[in-house]
Amino acid sequence: LLATPALAQNGGQVPHIESKNGRHALIVDGAPFLMLGGQVNNSSNYAAPLKQVWDRLDSIHANTVEVPVAWEQLEPKEGQFDYSFVQTLLDEARAHDKRIVLLWFGAWKNTGLAYTPDWVKLDNRRFPRMKTADGKDHGVLSPHGAATLAADKRAFLKLMTYVRDHDAQNTVIMVQPENEVGSYQNPRDFSATAQKLFDGPVPAELTRALRKPAGNWKSVFGDTADRSFNTWYTARYIEELAKAGKAIKPLPMYVNASLTDPYKPVDPMSVSSGGPQGDVIDIWKAAAPSLDLAAPDIYDRGSRNVFKHLDLYTRPDNALMVPEIGNAAEYARYFWSALGRGAIGFAPFGMDDADYFNYPLGAKSFDDATIHAFASKFGVLGAAMRPWAKIAFAHPTWGAARPDDGTPLSTTMGDWTVTASFGQWQFGQREWFPNADTPAWDKAMVGGMVVAQLSANEFLFTGDHVRVQFGAREGAPANGMIVKVEEGHFEGDNWVFDRIWNGDQTDYGLNIIDKPVWLKVTMGRYR
Numbered sequence: 001l002l003a004t005p006a007l008a009q010n011g012g013q014v015p016h017i018e019s020k021n022g023r024h025a026l027i028v029d030g031a032p033f034l035m036l037g038g039q040v041n042n043s044s045n046y047a048a049p050l051k052q053v054w055d056r057l058d059s060i061h062a063n064t065v066e067v068p069v070a071w072e073q074l075e076p077k078e079g080q081f082d083y084s085f086v087q088t089l090l091d092e093a094r095a096h097d098k099r100i101v102l103l104w105f106g107a108w109k110n111t112g113l114a115y116t117p118d119w120v121k122l123d124n125r126r127f128p129r130m131k132t133a134d135g136k137d138h139g140v141l142s143p144h145g146a147a148t149l150a151a152d153k154r155a156f157l158k159l160m161t162y163v164r165d166h167d168a169q170n171t172v173i174m175v176q177p178e179n180e181v182g183s184y185q186n187p188r189d190f191s192a193t194a195q196k197l198f199d200g201p202v203p204a205e206l207t208r209a210l211r212k213p214a215g216n217w218k219s220v221f222g223d224t225a226d227r228s229f230n231t232w233y234t235a236r237y238i239e240e241l242a243k244a245g246k247a248i249k250p251l252p253m254y255v256n257a258s259l260t261d262p263y264k265p266v267d268p269m270s271v272s273s274g275g276p277q278g279d280v281i282d283i284w285k286a287a288a289p290s291l292d293l294a295a296p297d298i299y300d301r302g303s304r305n306v307f308k309h310l311d312l313y314t315r316p317d318n319a320l321m322v323p324e325i326g327n328a329a330e331y332a333r334y335f336w337s338a339l340g341r342g343a344i345g346f347a348p349f350g351m352d353d354a355d356y357f358n359y360p361l362g363a364k365s366f367d368d369a370t371i372h373a374f375a376s377k378f379g380v381l382g383a384a385m386r387p388w389a390k391i392a393f394a395h396p397t398w399g400a401a402r403p404d405d406g407t408p409l410s411t412t413m414g415d416w417t418v419t420a421s422f423g424q425w426q427f428g429q430r431e432w433f434p435n436a437d438t439p440a441w442d443k444a445m446v447g448g449m450v451v452a453q454l455s456a457n458e459f460l461f462t463g464d465h466v467r468v469q470f471g472a473r474e475g476a477p478a479n480g481m482i483v484k485v486e487e488g489h490f491e492g493d494n495w496v497f498d499r500i501w502n503g504d505q506t507d508y509g510l511n512i513i514d515k516p517v518w519l520k521v522t523m524g525r526y527r
């Protein structure tokens, strides 16, 4: 149907991911695109609640909406397909100038089968649930159910076909087959069918990819055999959807992971076993080459864990994309950490006015501070969305978010160091004014920045609630200095100079608090 994978109807380029020198770009309309997203609540995938989505997304300056399409709504009766919501979504997203990430809630949604049609839910013979080790039914569909895969895939391909035929303009920019797959409280299916596979050999593709000797699951994987087994077969199932879906329209496809503590050995009983957590990405890569990326759903507020999760999904073979993060204000600062790692997208979850809040995962309510935390960041990146995505694809970047304890973070880029510190007044060091108040953002979980190194001596950065200092790296000649700090903005891809920062604005570090702006810093050496 498509002459070349990258070219679609109307001569337009289908969105896709490009990778070069370990960096990645999401290409939309032929150029790098930064997804400033928001995911709607789980039951907002109907025409009526969709009306409560757009103002909220506008309020945070999102350019993309992530919305589920449920199998139960697409195929309420077997073989009868209803595309009305999909068309409504396309129409409204276009009217509100938003791109779409489609979430296919099929056999697995947070592992469970709740989003399958009744005719699936109620037919355990045709669509078998997993068995637990003691032979009970588990409320998660087995990835070994051939009829489940066939039916799920058929519906998913109908969706992809509809998108191909009704979205030549590529309003839909990515697709997520299933949601947070795996199984809680049951590391794998223990049915007779599954057990037979489990006792058999590990597929050679997998042992080869992991550079492990051949053998059965227990001998190759030991303690992690059950989870590795379920990961492989779940990923193979999704590969079937992604591969066939891409043959219809080759949109970027990704899977999202429900996470646990990235510093502890994963407990196969409490994690969503089978999902693409950071420690099993290699299994997913081997099993599902048609998927573009695996992605972390971040509902852990602790900075140490968040940084680690982001690191695990930032790889030469895996573009970082954060398809879900809690919508409480304190998560917003991690936008900077994600961007610094080259993220192609970032989306807080629950961004509509449905009167539902998933606290303690996310916010308790949308107060102004919560909206502002996301809006200020998406605003400044939105104003430079195309140039930033292009720059980040071609240049080193680094991001910092305030760690929980407020310690400054710093990095070396070429001959220079960049240091981000938090919780300070703009004017000078606190020690000079022992009687002055500390700023309101001293203890608050806010603050961060992202910087790109444009050339040996030039940096572009923005941030909020942060003091940024540039200096000569250790070991470099001591005559390094900031030559110039320019504030500007972008028109198209071009930098437009607005003013030079000097005096108080530069004497004590470069401070950005509530109004993120773009700053270009030129370093140099005197002779």
Ligand code: N0T
Residues within 6 Å of the ligand: 042, 110, 179, 180, 258, 259, 297, 299, 300, 324, 349, 358, 361
């Ligand atoms: C997410 C969302 C939605 C640290 C939760 C997170 C969304 C799904 N699941 O509102 O249900 O569809 O992807 C699961 C978090 C588990 C607890 C993590 C504790």
